[in-house]
Amino acid sequence: MKLWGGRFETGPSAIFEQFSGSLHFDKKLVQADIAGSQAFTRALARAGILTSDEAQQLVVAFEEIGKEAADPKYFDGADDEDIHTFVIRKLKEKTGALADKIHTGRSRNEQVSLDTRLWLRTSTGTLLDQLAALLSELLTLARKYPDAIVPGYTHLRRAQAVLWPHYLLAYFEMFARDFERLRQAKARIDVSPLGSGALAGSGFPFDRDEIAHDLQFASITRNSMDVSGDRDFALDFLYSCSMAMLHLSRLAEDWILYSSEEFGWITLGDGVTSGSSLMPQKKNPDSLELIRGKSGRVFGDLTSLFITMKGLPMTYNRDMQEDKEPLFDAFHQTSGALATAKVVAESVVLDPKRPAAAAEESWVVATDLAEELARRGVPFHRAHQLVGKLVLDSVRANKKPSDWTGAALAAFAPEFSADMALLLQPGEGMKTREIPGGTGPASVGKALDEAEIRLSTMRRALG
Numbered sequence: 001m002k003l004w005g006g007r008f009e010t011g012p013s014a015i016f017e018q019f020s021g022s023l024h025f026d027k028k029l030v031q032a033d034i035a036g037s038q039a040f041t042r043a044l045a046r047a048g049i050l051t052s053d054e055a056q057q058l059v060v061a062f063e064e065i066g067k068e069a070a071d072p073k074y075f076d077g078a079d080d081e082d083i084h085t086f087v088i089r090k091l092k093e094k095t096g097a098l099a100d101k102i103h104t105g106r107s108r109n110e111q112v113s114l115d116t117r118l119w120l121r122t123s124t125g126t127l128l129d130q131l132a133a134l135l136s137e138l139l140t141l142a143r144k145y146p147d148a149i150v151p152g153y154t155h156l157r158r159a160q161a162v163l164w165p166h167y168l169l170a171y172f173e174m175f176a177r178d179f180e181r182l183r184q185a186k187a188r189i190d191v192s193p194l195g196s197g198a199l200a201g202s203g204f205p206f207d208r209d210e211i212a213h214d215l216q217f218a219s220i221t222r223n224s225m226d227v228s229g230d231r232d233f234a235l236d237f238l239y240s241c242s243m244a245m246l247h248l249s250r251l252a253e254d255w256i257l258y259s260s261e262e263f264g265w266i267t268l269g270d271g272v273t274s275g276s277s278l279m280p281q282k283k284n285p286d287s288l289e290l291i292r293g294k295s296g297r298v299f300g301d302l303t304s305l306f307i308t309m310k311g312l313p314m315t316y317n318r319d320m321q322e323d324k325e326p327l328f329d330a331f332h333q334t335s336g337a338l339a340t341a342k343v344v345a346e347s348v349v350l351d352p353k354r355p356a357a358a359a360e361e362s363w364v365v366a367t368d369l370a371e372e373l374a375r376r377g378v379p380f381h382r383a384h385q386l387v388g389k390l391v392l393d394s395v396r397a398n399k400k401p402s403d404w405t406g407a408a409l410a411a412f413a414p415e416f417s418a419d420m421a422l423l424l425q426p427g428e429g430m431k432t433r434e435i436p437g438g439t440g441p442a443s444v445g446k447a448l449d450e451a452e453i454r455l456s457t458m459r460r461a462l463g
């Protein structure tokens with residue numbers, strides 16, 4: 001069935017029809033299309049275009065279609081142009097001529113915007129729930145090892161010692177921003193386009209606010225041309241997914257490294273690792289590698305829609321049908337990655353001795369020592385030079401920080417004193433970093449408590 005045809009002498013070529021059809025993917029919008037069409041039916045009744053009996057019949061028929069569509073076989077053999085056409089054909093099969101009134105004053109241009117917004121609203125809700133669950137899991141993992149010391153890295157070289165919870169709270173911040181970003185995207189998705197017509201506004205006197213209320217939208221769009229040409233809300237969603245995937249890919253990379261034999265800090269559960277078909281000893285971090293890999297794919301989804309939209313003349317163009325597969329894919333991959341990251345986090349076992357040893361063997365305490373000299377009046381540049389020299393001598397003599405006694409340190413240069421040897425333990429220097437956002441143990445404890453409170457506020461906002 002077609003929703004057009006009067007103006008044409010022949011039908012579309014089979015090749016074009018196959019090329020342009022979108023039902024095989026936009027069938028995902030079926031429930032959204034039905035909910036939107038039911039609300040539109042009620043609007044038609046309020047505008048006097050349908051009697052309340054007619055509207056009731058249509059609403060019931062839509063309801064049945066929604067139930068039947070739960071079975072994937074429902075779409076077998078359908079060759080309709082898109083989901084909107086498919087649903088109307090089904091409506092016609094159920095209600096006959098009455099179905100011909102359903103499209104009064106409505107365009108697929110606004111309908112596709114509506115359906116996509118409804119679908120995205122639900123999908124965004126799912127991702128927000130998943131982000132909250134991951135945030136909670138990170139806090140649990142942080143609290144399992146409150147005092148564990150790990151080297152923090154820059155340039156993938158041991159830099160300064162931090163607490164394990166401090167490291168995980170960095171990811172908490174990233175995913176908390178993703179949560180906020182997705183919530184903002186949701187607010188821009190949550191706007192009702194119905195009543196916009198094809199591009200010029202509907203020619204029938206619909207109460208747009210009432211339609212929005214019916215579909216629980218927060219507000220209505222303000223310009224009908226904008227509605228037909230706009231996919232900003234879809235791009236907002238894709239960008240939000242991309243950022244979450246970016247952060248997940250960095251977490252994945254960290255944990256791939258930290259669980260390697262070379263680092264040996266963490267063990268990943270059997271449930272999230274895979275074996276090798278040839279090498280019997282292998283336990284590979286495939287779950288994390290896939291998270292890292294799929295992030296590229298989601299950025300591709302964002303890029304794809306950016307390029308589709310770039311330079312399109314106002315308003316609707318069929319190019320825009322290409323928005324759906326990237327959206328569905330980005331949701332599917334991001335949701336899968338968030339769920340997987342949570343299971344991986346649950347399975348992580350930290351061996352605190354390993355990162356502690358890595359911190360102790362290296363010179364992560366160098367900054368602590370230089371800053372202590374500066375606190376005692378040595379100009380920082382001089383302090384930096386002195387400690388640099390201490391490190392150089394140690395490297396040459398194959399000495400670890402703990403090989404220095406207080407007396408040896410005091411003898412190294414007049415600026416040093418024996419009591420400063422305490423700072424050669426990575427856990428000691430940390431205590432000087434009691435500043436908001438720093439790795440001082442009290443600051444981290446406070447940050448953890450605050451994170452719990454922030455997370456419950458975030459969860460409350462989800463309702």
Ligand code: ARG
Nearest residue numbers: 022082108109112318320321
């Ligand atoms: N399947 C179309 C899409 O996804 C629906 C809108 C069609 N509108 C049109 N004028 N051809 O974009």
